[in-house]
Amino acid sequence: MSAPAEPDTPPLPPGTEPAPGYEILAGLARTGWLDVYDAWSAERDCRCVIKVVRADRRGERRLGERLLREGRWLRDFTHPHLVRGYDVRTEPEPLVVLETLTGETLSHLLHRLRHRPSAADVALLGVQLCSAAHYLHGRDLLHLDLKPSNVVVERGLAKVLDLSVARPPGPAPAGVGTCCYLAPEQARGGPLTAAADVWGIGVTLFEAACGDLPFDCRATGGTAGRPYAGDEPGTGTGTGAPEDRCPPPERTAPPAGSRRRLPPVLAAAVDGCLRPDPAARPTVAALAAALEAVLPVPRRGR
Structure with missing residues (x-):
């Protein structure tokens, strides 16, 4: 295990x-525990994305283990709506290599567009998110952080990023995920099921269709729209004080149709995802079937 570096160590x-x-080409992002780089792979003769634990956090072995776990999942998974992992290295420090995606995050796209996406585009996005969730759930994993900034879109193809807080169904501490996108049971802590990812899909589709979140996000401590405790992966509380945690939604989400005129089937599908009771939400398969009814051409059709 490497000795901790001095705080605020600059990126490579x-x-x-x-x-x-x-070879590092440029820095892309810095979170509370990760540095993400645009890089060059000599073996593949192409650009790639590299994720490493920040130098000032390398003394925390659990962070390296979480990064390597995510990298091994993405390297082994094969799905058109999940970012692809290329390589995992343990020396000299934990390092994960991912494919370079040439689209833009859904959050950036929604801010850039002058008009809201069409109902068919929202439904197609939802079907693709359901496809990715179905694949992960078949491997006994919940994503638990589905949100616009974790989805990259290019020419109608959506790819889901970031499995850093993914875990099997079951008990979890309060706050695993990102404030303002947490299912009530994620915010409270307790047993988590596939319904938590259905909620994440629902919030993402509501934001895409209506232009804003379904709830007033009253996060404290500057955590609105960001993972808890300085992006601590999967800890729930990390170093954050209780007052910094994101509270569960205090009321039922407004009907999506009250914010925008939508096909009734699409509006009902989004509303169903945001029911407070996890048992009352649709399954991923039922949600995908409802959304597919909005598409002009079925996925299995010509």
Whole structure:
């Protein structure tokens, strides 16, 4: 285990080789525990994305283990709506290599567009998110952080990112995920099921269709729309104080049709995802079937 570096260690500069065969081209993002880089793979002769634990957090072995776990999942998974993992390295430090996606995050796209996406586009997005969730659930994993900033879209193809807080169904601490997108049971803590991901899909579709979140997000401590406790993955509380945690939604979500005129089937599907009782939400399969009814051409049709 490496000794902790000094706080606020800067990201790696361009030209650095974090592992043999890889060269840093530029920094892309920094979270509370990760640095993400645009990089070059000599083996593949192409750009790639590299994720490493921040230098000032490398003394925390659990963070490296979580990164490696995510990387191994993405390297082994094969699905058109999940980002692809290329490589996982343990030396000299934990490092994960992912494909470079050339689209833009759904959150960026929604802010950039002058008009809201069509009902058919919203339904297609939902069907693709359901497809990814179905695949993960078949491997006994819940994503638990489905939101517009974790979806990259290019020419109608959506890909889901970030399995850093994914876990099997079952008990979980309060706050696993991102404030303002948490299902009530995620915010409270307790047993989690596939219904938590259905909620995440529902909030994402509501935001895409209506232009804003279904609830007033009253997160404290600057955590609105961000993972808890400085992006601590999957800890629920991390270093955050109780007052910094995101409270569960205090009321039922407004009908999506009250914010925008939508096909009744689409509006009902989104509303069903946001029922407070997990047992009352549709299954992923039922949600996908309802959304597919909005598409001009069925996925299995010509």
